[in-house]
Each structure stands twice: as C-alpha cells, then as structure tokens.
Amino acid sequence: MSEIGRGDITSDKEIRNYRLTGCPSCGACQFMGTASTMQCMAEALGMALPGSALLPTSLRDILDWSRKAGYAVMNLVDKNITPKDILTPEAFKNAIVIHAAIGGSTNAMIHLPAIAHELGYELDPDLFDELNHKIPHICNITPSGKYPTELLWYAGGIPMVQLALKDYLDLDVMTVTGKTLKENLEELENEGFFERVIGYLNNYGLKREDIIKPVKETKLFGSVAVLKGNIAPEGAVIKYSAVNKNMWHHIGPAKVYNSEEECYEAVVNGKVEPGMVLFIRYEGPQGSGMPEMLMTTEAIAVDPKLNDSVVLITDGRFSGGTRGPCVGHVSPEAIVGGPIAFIEDGDLIELDIENRKLNVVGINGERCTNEEIEKIFNERKLKWKEPERKRKGVFKLYTDHAVSAMKGAYIK
The missing domain is CATH 3.50.30.80 (IlvD/EDD C-terminal domain-like)
Structure with missing residues (x-):
C-alpha cells in the first residue's frame, strides 16, 4: 500500500483518479477491514457457505455460490437446523482462531460477543487474548500485510486457512451445509476447489505461500x-x-x-x-x-x-x-x-x-x-x-x- 502524505496530491484530476480506482468494483473493502473480516467470521462460524467469504464480485463464481445458498437454505429447513445448532461455543472459538490468523478487524471483538449474547452466553474478551498468544498469523493481507483481500480468496480463502490451522480447530462443528467443518473441507479438496482458484492467483505471478504463509515459517502470533x-x-x-x-x-x-x-x-x-x-x-x-x-x-x-x-x-x-x-x-x-x-x-x-x-x-x-x-x-x-x-x-x-x-x- 503506497503512503500518500500531505501535499502529495496536486490536482483535482489526481483526486478524481484515486476516486475512480480506489474501489474499482462493487463489494467489500480491498483490505481486511470490518466488512471483509465479518464475511470471514460468518464463514468461520459455519454460518456462510465454505469458500464464500471474500469472493470477488466480478467473477462468475459468485452466481454459483448464490445458487448454492438457496439450496442450502432449503436443506436447513428440511433438516430443521437452526442458528443455535451452528453458533456453539466451539464455533465461536474457531472463529477467533481464524480472526487471529487473518489479521481481522478489532470490530469483530464487538460483533462476536454481541452475537454470542443473543444466543444466551457471554464471550469473554480474554479468550481473544489467550488464543492470539498462540495462533500463527499466516495471512499477508493489508493492513497487517501486503496484499488486497481478493488475493486471499484466490489463494484458497478461509477454507485454506482452516486447513492450515486444522490442529487448532474443532472440525466436528455443524455448519450451514448440514455437514461438519471437516466434511466441508474434504468436499472442497475432492472437487478441486483449491486447484481451481489458484489459477486466478497465477495471473498475478504469485504463489499461495505469498498470501498464506506456511505455519512453520510464521514468526508473528495472533493479531489483536x-x-x-x-x-x-x-x-x-x-x-x-x-x-x-x-x-x-x-x-x-x-x-x-x-x-x-x-x-x-x-x-x-x-x-x-x-x-x-x-x-x-x-x-x-x-x-x-x-x-x-x-x-x-x-x-x-x-x-x-x-x-x-x-x-x-x-x-x-x-x-x-x-x-x-x-x-x-x-x-x-x-x-x-x-x-x-x-x-x-x-x-x-x-x-x-x-x-x-x-x-x-x-x-x-x-x-x-x-x-x-x-x-x-x-x-x-x-x-x-x-x-x-x-x-x-x-x-x-x-x-x-x-x-x-x-x-x-x-x-x-
């Protein structure tokens, strides 16, 4: 991310150029801001479809996920699975693990406890601190890292982060697919999701490890x-x-x-x-x-x-x-x-x-x-x-x- 100081912008034309290119399409922030973070938290909690967080709006893939969402809703109704079945204490702990790994917004430390309260229990903020002491911060995404959020999706998105950190997660939690987190990740691997999206990343001349660092090579733990x-x-x-x-x-x-x-x-x-x-x-x-x-x-x-x-x-x-x-x-x-x-x-x-x-x-x-x-x-x-x-x-x-x-x- 370039640094622009006071006095560096010299014309109305330059200001217009920044306005037109700063957010070139619809969607959420191109950094791990609150909108991007809460997409990731929805998926990490099991409340959004696997691979849906940070999906660029300009790709045809978003139509596929929209259709999948409709089918998922009908499946949840048929199986009588409600948010209370998904939003368990274990799911919240999983979300905090992912939050630490991706460098999520501090606003999640308001939103997650508020959601937990609606479900009848308190989410102790000290749990964030406890987990951030030991969870590897593996995502190289602005503002904590170098790259915009869409590249995290090209690198495999939240599912790839979950795979990297599976030893820290409860893989038996229920999700909106009606399946467990473990089953979801296995399904994505078997249907070739991770190989398919990496093709987008190759267009940037980048490798997956440029965006999602190997756990063993990570020196920073946590983010908040x-x-x-x-x-x-x-x-x-x-x-x-x-x-x-x-x-x-x-x-x-x-x-x-x-x-x-x-x-x-x-x-x-x-x-x-x-x-x-x-x-x-x-x-x-x-x-x-x-x-x-x-x-x-x-x-x-x-x-x-x-x-x-x-x-x-x-x-x-x-x-x-x-x-x-x-x-x-x-x-x-x-x-x-x-x-x-x-x-x-x-x-x-x-x-x-x-x-x-x-x-x-x-x-x-x-x-x-x-x-x-x-x-x-x-x-x-x-x-x-x-x-x-x-x-x-x-x-x-x-x-x-x-x-x-x-x-x-x-x-x-």
Whole structure:
C-alpha cells in the first residue's frame, strides 16, 4: 500500500483518479477491514457457505455460490437446523482462531460477543487474548500485510486457512451445509476447489505461500490484544499486527480531546508533536454511539512526522483498515466515569503491547508511584461532572442502554 502524505496530491484530476480506482468494483473493502473480516467470521462460524467469504464480485463464481445458498437454505429447513445448532461455543472459538490468523478487524471483538449474547452466553474478551498468544498469523493481507483481500480468496480463502490451522480447530462443528467443518473441507479438496482458484492467483505471478504463509515459517502470533491497566480496568483492544515493532512499547505525554473532531483538527493543523499519546474520549457506546475514529487515524498515518511515533487511545472504535498504535474500546468509557475521563494533558502514558498493559505512569511529565497516581485520580474523580447527554430518539435509546464495548456494546 503506497503512503500518500500531505501535499502529495496536486490536482483535482489526481483526486478524481484515486476516486475512480480506489474501489474499482462493487463489494467489500480491498483490505481486511470490518466488512471483509465479518464475511470471514460468518464463514468461520459455519454460518456462510465454505469458500464464500471474500469472493470477488466480478467473477462468475459468485452466481454459483448464490445458487448454492438457496439450496442450502432449503436443506436447513428440511433438516430443521437452526442458528443455535451452528453458533456453539466451539464455533465461536474457531472463529477467533481464524480472526487471529487473518489479521481481522478489532470490530469483530464487538460483533462476536454481541452475537454470542443473543444466543444466551457471554464471550469473554480474554479468550481473544489467550488464543492470539498462540495462533500463527499466516495471512499477508493489508493492513497487517501486503496484499488486497481478493488475493486471499484466490489463494484458497478461509477454507485454506482452516486447513492450515486444522490442529487448532474443532472440525466436528455443524455448519450451514448440514455437514461438519471437516466434511466441508474434504468436499472442497475432492472437487478441486483449491486447484481451481489458484489459477486466478497465477495471473498475478504469485504463489499461495505469498498470501498464506506456511505455519512453520510464521514468526508473528495472533493479531489483536486485550490491554488492561489503570486506564482500562475492563480492557481495551489493539491490532498489533498492524503496528510497527518499535511502537510496541511507548511512554509519552497525554494530549486529551473530548471528541474526534477536536483531535482531528489538532492533527491536521500541526498541533500534535511526535511522541504524544492522544486521547479521544466520550466516543464510547454510551457517549456517542461508538463511531469509528478513521478520520483521525488516517490523518496521523499519512503524516510522516507522526505516523511512527504517536499513539491514539479512545473509548470509541476504529476502522478495520486502521494501522499504527491505535488503542480502542477503552472500558469503562468516559461518559460513565471510567478512568479515561480523568486523564489530563501531560500525564505520562505507557503502552506495553508485549505485556498487555495500558497505564498512567506519571503526572505532569514526572514518573509517580501507583499509589500517588491512584490518589490523584480519586481527587480528579470528585471534581468530574458527567457531560450533558444530547442524543435524542432512537440514538438516545441506544446510548442510554448500551453495555461496555468489551462486552459487545449491545443494548441491555
């Protein structure tokens, strides 16, 4: 993916060219964003047909899968197989394994727990962290890797990822075909699916291992982490597979903003210095409905002065295409009086991805003990006043009843 910095685009014609070529056909993101991720999660859960995730819209194959979907629905009705038969705890664990391997969007850490809740059980976010410690990250797909998502389908798609990681998966789970995952993979192998799609990849002069790395050659494990500390007692998330290793540990001064718009304006107007730790708060589920902070993350990513030195922390969420040290879903969120509400400019913040920690470690630029920091935060909490909630109608219904992002941000 090329890097475009401020001032690099010089004409309206150039802007038009990017608009026309940036997304040349219908379909989902050409990177492992949330739309692409959730296609993969639907298939990994067993709720979408084998091989259907990431299928390019321009291929005739999509018509075949559409017909197969119709037949599959009738088969499920005949066999009385319902989503509850498919969406089991084992299926969710399988999905998290695949999520770790493909470098999926952090938004799956909202969607999967919310789906599980609808089925009557809680999906512990710590399970994501546990599995991401040991699942090989094998897919070379942007923003964590080099290639666009359609090449993952040409390389064999989610079924090929499942085959590579079969030792980590429960192959006996039921799927929408009315067959188990093991039976589905065997059927795809027997009917020549993997040999057929690789022909598309050959057109690019690439090999399967360029896109899906052999497990034994993989050095990176997982793609997302759950961070905890005095900023996020319930947790926060980061997609570390899209973070340069030099920013896996960082200590810097806080600069706090109470909306994304404020932070964005500061970034584009040159008011942010390298090394800063930016906070965007009151953007969580109850604060503003938890929008993506994409406008600000992209402004940072294309600024060569900031893109390899600035951390962004928020109780909001991110686009699946976000890259860099961006920490989201901070819980409890600011609007309910979570610790992120009491951060002040100049506080020293430590991000430690390796050890899964996110903490205030100093006040006014000076290191302090944990006891000193706790005392100061208790004093700040006494002075804090909850901002007025201005949302109305359906939006107010959601923000008044949304649960923590770490639980799935659903309406309780």
